[in-house]
Amino acid sequence: MSGVEPVAGSGGGAAGAPPQLQEMLDRARGALANAHAPYSRFRIGACVRAGSGRLYAGCNVENASFPVTQCAENTAIGAMVAAGDRQIVEVVIVTEGAEPCPPCGRCRQQLTEFAGPDMRIYLCGPEGVRVTATLGELLPMAFGPRTLTRPT
Numbered sequence: 001m002s003g004v005e006p007v008a009g010s011g012g013g014a015a016g017a018p019p020q021l022q023e024m025l026d027r028a029r030g031a032l033a034n035a036h037a038p039y040s041r042f043r044i045g046a047c048v049r050a051g052s053g054r055l056y057a058g059c060n061v062e063n064a065s066f067p068v069t070q071c072a073e074n075t076a077i078g079a080m081v082a083a084g085d086r087q088i089v090e091v092v093i094v095t096e097g098a099e100p101c102p103p104c105g106r107c108r109q110q111l112t113e114f115a116g117p118d119m120r121i122y123l124c125g126p127e128g129v130r131v132t133a134t135l136g137e138l139l140p141m142a143f144g145p146r147t148l149t150r151p152t
């Protein structure tokens with residue numbers, strides 16, 4: 001299976017999916033395979049596509065001091081910023097669990113720093129895309145960079 005076929009009722013899938021999606025999914029799966037998740041045993045891979053077209057993957061990195069854990073999206077965003085990109089065009093998140101895995105609240109806020117409300121997020125499982133959502137759907141009325149605009 002290619003991995004990007006639509007799931008009935010998911011609202012996402014191959015028809016409206018960009019051609020880069022399969023590569024993003026492959027990159028996210030590759031990162032998931034390297035996840036450091038000995039405590040939760042819940043491995044996550046993420047891949048962000050930047051405005052430049054470059055892809056950045058990340059996995060969750062857990063810590064014996066549990067709150068220090070870093071999410072997969074956070075890892076991918078950090079790699080993107082370190083490489084000089086500042087705009088996220090779309091995101092793939094892949095897990096092995098039975099349910100689609102939406103980004104946590106902190107990750108939604110981190111995505112908002114580098115993406116607008118129309119940015120698409122593909123929630124994937126081993127079989128492919130399960131759900132497609134926009135950042136605006138997942139984090140409406142977000143506090144973002146523009147909120148900080150002050151009169152000059």
Ligand code: THU
Nearest residue numbers: 040042044060071072103104107
């Ligand atoms: N996790 C992520 O990597 N991204 C999220 O958006 C939600 C949670 C990770 C953190 C932890 O390693 C594991 O999932 C279980 O919470």
